Amino acid sequence: MKKKEAPKLDRDLLKDQVFLNIAKELMRMGTCTHLKVGAVLVKDGRIISTGWNGNPKGMPHCDDIGCTVDKTGHCISTLHAELNAVVWAARAGVPIDGSVLYTTDYPCYQCTKIILASGIKRVCYLRDYGTKESVERIIGLFAKAGIVLDQYVKRGTFEGLDSIVSFDWIEVPEGKVVGEVYIRGRQVDSSGRL
Numbered sequence: 001m002k003k004k005e006a007p008k009l010d011r012d013l014l015k016d017q018v019f020l021n022i023a024k025e026l027m028r029m030g031t032c033t034h035l036k037v038g039a040v041l042v043k044d045g046r047i048i049s050t051g052w053n054g055n056p057k058g059m060p061h062c063d064d065i066g067c068t069v070d071k072t073g074h075c076i077s078t079l080h081a082e083l084n085a086v087v088w089a090a091r092a093g094v095p096i097d098g099s100v101l102y103t104t105d106y107p108c109y110q111c112t113k114i115i116l117a118s119g120i121k122r123v124c125y126l127r128d129y130g131t132k133e134s135v136e137r138i139i140g141l142f143a144k145a146g147i148v149l150d151q152y153v154k155r156g157t158f159e160g161l162d163s164i165v166s167f168d169w170i171e172v173p174e175g176k177v178v179g180e181v182y183i184r185g186r187q188v189d190s191s192g193r194l
Contacts, residue, residue, distance in 0.1 A: 015042075015045065016124055016150075016152060017152070019042055019047070019100075019102040019124075020102050020104075020124065020126060020152050022102070023039055023040045023102045023103055024038060024104055026039065026052045026081070027052060027081070027104045030053045030081070031055065031061035032053045032054065032062045032063070032075050032077070032078040033063055033066070033075075034062070034067050034069070034073075034074065034078075035053065035075075036052070037104050038050075038051070038052050039052070039082045039084070039085040039101060039102065039103040040085065040101070040102040040103075041085045041089055041096055041099050041102075041120075042099060042100045042101075043095075043098060043100070048099060049086070049088050049094060049096070050085055051080075051081045051082065051083070051084030051086070051088060052081045052084060053079065053080050053084070054078055055077050055079065056079055059077075062077055062078055080107075080110070081104070081105075082101060082103055082111040082114065082115065083110075083111055085101065086114055086115075096119060097118070098119060098120075098121050099119070099120050100121065100124065101115060101122070101123045101124070102124050102125075103123065103126075104125065104126050104127060105125060105126065105127050106125050106128050106138070106151075107123060107125070107138065108129070108134075109137065109138060112138045113141075115142075115147065116145045120147065121147060122147065122148040122149075122150065123142070123147060123148070123149050123150070124150040124151075124152060125150070125151055125152070126151070
């Protein structure tokens with residue numbers, strides 16, 4: 001009797017899924033009532049730090065006292081998940097240069113600057129967040145710094161697993177984003193077909 005071969009898994013994609021799922025679980029720990037976000041820092045395939053959005057250590061949390069919002073409606077009391085993951089690694093003396101950040105939401109402008117300065121080499125996220133203009137500005141910063149920016153999208157299945165969409169951005173001109181969308185290195189059209 002011939003043994004049936006199991007389908008070959010894309011291990012890199014599987015790791016992305018696992019670490020993004022951990023980030024999704026961490027977002028449940030968030031204490032900001034405006035938006036819950038989780039983040040995981042990974043180096044050499046191992047988790048080196050985690051974070052979720054919440055107020056600084058020792059300060060009352062938004063879910064206890066309410067959010068302090070700015071004129072645009074964003075909470076200004078909370079530390080973002082990405083920042084918390086970087087800070088907790090620093091507090092523990094864990095180097096993050098060359099690591100991958102998995103986060104549930106697209107990084108804001110402030111977190112992007114921290115990512116650029118910290119040596120993180122890749123950001124993989126689930127949900128878009130922010131205005132078109134802010135997203136375009138952030139994409140441009142990542143591109144200039146050579147940081148890979150991937151969005152995990154659930155579009156059915158691709159080779160048995162969901163897909164990572166990589167953005168190969170060239171420039172971000174006024175009013176539109178120029179770039180090619182790839183699923184694991186294969187170019188796709190605007191409808192998501194290979």
